[in-house]
Amino acid sequence: EQEVAENRKSLAIRVSGFDVPRPVKTFEDCGFAPELMRAIAKQGYEKPTTIQCQALPIVLSGRDVIGIAKTGSGKTASFVLPMIVHIMDQPELQKEEGPIGVICAPTRELAHQIFLETKKFAKAYGIRTSAVYGGMSKLDQFKELKAGCEIVVATPGRLIDLLKMKALTMTRATYLVLDEADRMFDLGFEPQIRSIVGQIRPDRQTLLFSATMPRKVEKLAREILSDPIRVTVGEVG
Numbered sequence: 001e002q003e004v005a006e007n008r009k010s011l012a013i014r015v016s017g018f019d020v021p022r023p024v025k026t027f028e029d030c031g032f033a034p035e036l037m038r039a040i041a042k043q044g045y046e047k048p049t050t051i052q053c054q055a056l057p058i059v060l061s062g063r064d065v066i067g068i069a070k071t072g073s074g075k076t077a078s079f080v081l082p083m084i085v086h087i088m089d090q091p092e093l094q095k096e097e098g099p100i101g102v103i104c105a106p107t108r109e110l111a112h113q114i115f116l117e118t119k120k121f122a123k124a125y126g127i128r129t130s131a132v133y134g135g136m137s138k139l140d141q142f143k144e145l146k147a148g149c150e151i152v153v154a155t156p157g158r159l160i161d162l163l164k165m166k167a168l169t170m171t172r173a174t175y176l177v178l179d180e181a182d183r184m185f186d187l188g189f190e191p192q193i194r195s196i197v198g199q200i201r202p203d204r205q206t207l208l209f210s211a212t213m214p215r216k217v218e219k220l221a222r223e224i225l226s227d228p229i230r231v232t233v234g235e236v237g
């Protein structure tokens with residue numbers, strides 16, 4: 001325990017919550033399958049970033065996480081890699097329809113970046129990823145979602161539109177990520193986020209990532225996450 005605490009301190013990692021798994025040092029420590037290890041190596045990722053060292057083992061254990069670390073710290077892979085494992089671990093879900101992993105991001109640029117990062121790792125498994133955001137044809141996105149996918153990366157407004165159009169159902173969604181939660185709030189997406197969360201089964205795994213943690217975001221996190229572990233890296237709020 002003492003050693004784990006010192007290890008965290010040297011990495012500038014702070015955690016709160018009960019039964020927090022210890023940080024990993026390598027991607028091997030995460031127990032990823034060979035295909036995933038190859039995809040990670042192909043990206044040139046030699047070792048996990050600081051947030052990944054602590055967030056990966058927690059997310060892989062199935063716990064809800066609040067991850068706070070500055071931009072550029074590698075938050076995306078902290079939720080994308082365990083999402084691939086989550087999907088592959090649930091063969092019974094694969095018979096149904098609708099996404100298993102749902103990722104919300106504030107802007108089309110961010111959603112697109114997450115989409116690209118996800119595809120790199122999902123491809124090897126034949127996991128289908130769809131991106132839906134404004135500025136692209138809603139009809140095309142409707143058709144793509146109708147064709148089926150395991151992961152959807154979306155801006156909240158467009159996802160709500162497509163849910164209303166019944167382009168997808170959330171019946172098999174069990175892994176929800178709210179990325180850049182502070183910016184989603186700044187952009188006024190709180191009602192859309194609450195609506196999306198309300199359509200996903202409560203026994204889901206929920207992850208919330210943010211560069212800062214304003215009170216409003218903290219309040220939402222308390223309402224929609226279950227016994228979350230909070231991981232903070234560096235000098236952020």
Ligand code: ADP
Nearest residue numbers: 045046047048049070071072073074075076077
């Ligand atoms: P954040 O979401 O925290 O702003 P990103 O997930 O976008 O950060 O990652 C920032 C950059 O770091 C990206 O270019 C990503 O490909 C790269 N990256 C992520 N994880 C690693 C890693 N373990 N090793 C090397 N580069 C990484």
Ligand code: MG
Nearest residue numbers: 075076179180
């Ligand atoms: Mg990010």
